[in-house]
Amino acid sequence: MSETQFSNSVTLRDNRNGATYDFPILDGTMGPSVIDISNFYKDTGMFTLDRGYTSTAMCKSSITYIDGEKGELMHRGYDIAWLAKNKRYLDVVYLLLNKKLPSKEEYNAFLYELKTRSFINEKILKLFDAFPDRAHPMAVLQACIATLSAYYSKDMSFDDPGEYMEMAKRLVAKMPTLAAFYYRHSKGYPIIYPDLARGFTENFLYMMRSFPHSHVDLKPIEVKALDSVLMLHADHEQNASTTTVRTVGSTHAHPYACISAGIGALWGHAHGGANESVIRQLEMIGTPENVDKYIAKAKDKSDPFRLMGFGHRVYKNYDPRAKVLKGLRNQLIEEIGIDTNLIRVANRLEEIVLNDEYFVSRNLYPNVDFNSGLILKALGIPTEMFAVIFVMGRSPGWMAQWIELKEQESIKIVRPRQLYIGPERINE
Numbered sequence: 001m002s003e004t005q006f007s008n009s010v011t012l013r014d015n016r017n018g019a020t021y022d023f024p025i026l027d028g029t030m031g032p033s034v035i036d037i038s039n040f041y042k043d044t045g046m047f048t049l050d051r052g053y054t055s056t057a058m059c060k061s062s063i064t065y066i067d068g069e070k071g072e073l074m075h076r077g078y079d080i081a082w083l084a085k086n087k088r089y090l091d092v093v094y095l096l097l098n099k100k101l102p103s104k105e106e107y108n109a110f111l112y113e114l115k116t117r118s119f120i121n122e123k124i125l126k127l128f129d130a131f132p133d134r135a136h137p138m139a140v141l142q143a144c145i146a147t148l149s150a151y152y153s154k155d156m157s158f159d160d161p162g163e164y165m166e167m168a169k170r171l172v173a174k175m176p177t178l179a180a181f182y183y184r185h186s187k188g189y190p191i192i193y194p195d196l197a198r199g200f201t202e203n204f205l206y207m208m209r210s211f212p213h214s215h216v217d218l219k220p221i222e223v224k225a226l227d228s229v230l231m232l233h234a235d236h237e238q239n240a241s242t243t244t245v246r247t248v249g250s251t252h253a254h255p256y257a258c259i260s261a262g263i264g265a266l267w268g269h270a271h272g273g274a275n276e277s278v279i280r281q282l283e284m285i286g287t288p289e290n291v292d293k294y295i296a297k298a299k300d301k302s303d304p305f306r307l308m309g310f311g312h313r314v315y316k317n318y319d320p321r322a323k324v325l326k327g328l329r330n331q332l333i334e335e336i337g338i339d340t341n342l343i344r345v346a347n348r349l350e351e352i353v354l355n356d357e358y359f360v361s362r363n364l365y366p367n368v369d370f371n372s373g374l375i376l377k378a379l380g381i382p383t384e385m386f387a388v389i390f391v392m393g394r395s396p397g398w399m400a401q402w403i404e405l406k407e408q409e410s411i412k413i414v415r416p417r418q419l420y421i422g423p424e425r426i427n428e
């Protein structure tokens with residue numbers, strides 16, 4: 001090949017012996033290209049190391065696109081700010097699963113299909129009694145979803161594409177019911193069943209707040225706020241919990257076993273558990289005057305303290321979801337009132353982070369969890385249920401990613417290697 005002619009590849013040179021290796025570059029529709037290193041070990045005898053997969057693409061996907069530098073997020077080509085302004089959560093659920101936005105008729109049919117799948121086998125309620133009082137709802141939800149696999153295990157291989165959409169609709173429909181049912185059980189309140197006359201998001205608030213034979217007060221702004229929170233959590237490319245769902249899916253496990261594993265991954269405070277940690281941190285800081293002390297802790301390398309709700313592996317700009325949530329938060333302040341002291345602490349934190357060199361130089365911005373907790377608290381959702389709301393929102397995204405995995409020509413089991421640093425052989 002002449003010097004001036006370049007193929008769509010990179011050449012790696014091993015400076016220890018001058019050997020060179022070529023690897024193809026693959027271009028996507030948008031965003032960074034990838035270097036296909038599938039044959040790297042076969043060609044070089046070496047592995048690559050990428051802690052936390054900061055520079056590694058684990059799959060090809062057409063579901064969600066994120067531009068971390070610009071702070072952009074799209075689902076199947078639709079910008080999240082436009083979707084949040086013009087569509088409802090179920091529109092986005094339908095888009096993620098069916099690859100297009102629904103017509104009015106398709107939306108209504110989809111809503112009906114979810115409503116008729118929103119009840120659960122009553123035997124699952126017995127699970128709740130196996131948990132100690134005050135068990136974290138994420139532990140219960142993870143167990144409930146794993147249990148669902150035992151109720152829907154017609155074909156253990158789950159290679160029948162006709163089953164995929166049914167599995168997805170059933171999961172999306174039952175998640176709010178399981179969440180609300182456990183909340184009621186944990187409070188000793190009577191279980192409130194789904195009301196098929198209500199919308200998807202409204203039904204969850206109804207199941208959480210209603211009591212038999214009594215009127216329940218559900219303001220439209222509250223339903224809209226929760227609907228937006230669910231939409232903004234619907235999918236987010238290959239984050240830790242989605243990668244977990246795909247990893248477990250690569251072994252051909254039951255889809256609900258994959259989702260249960262995803263719930264476990266999301267629970268951590270570095271991921272979906274951050275929304276709960278944000279509120280607890282704001283309450284711990286207590287007043288705007290105390291913020292400086294905690295900013296110093298966050299900047300102190302010897303202190304493990306981190307500001308929950310700030311920073312993101314991908315966004316090195318303002319998380320576009322955080323922008324939408326901030327607007328919603330301010331709207332709620334006027335219409336239903338939010339704990340203004342927490343807002344004052346949050347505003348002071350944000351003001352410092354957006355201007356202090358430590359955070360600016362590390363591209364640390366508010367992320368989706370920074371404002372979602374304030375909104376959920378204003379809606380009367382208990383703090384320990386915040387990650388459960390994240391799971392409810394993310395369930396269609398997880399299922400869409402699982403279906404995309406299953407629809408590939410061939411599924412390679414996820415099995416990374418390692419750099420071994422242990423002892424050499426001791427015994428012969």
Ligand code: SDX
Nearest residue numbers: 236239270271272274298306307308309310311312313362
């Ligand atoms: C979600 O991936 C997704 O898409 C996730 C998510 C989704 O929708 O699925 O968007 C949802 O999980 C949002 C993130 C919620 N987590 C939090 O808010 C927890 C607080 N944030 C951090 O723990 C952290 O920012 C992460 C985990 C989110 C990202 O960590 P990275 O990408 O591994 O970054 P890093 O740990 O290498 O930090 C880079 C630097 C470090 O300083 P230096 O070593 O360079 O000196 O930034 C610092 C970190 O110490 N840093 C922070 C910080 N986050 C990073 N310092 C103070 N407070 C923080 N929050």
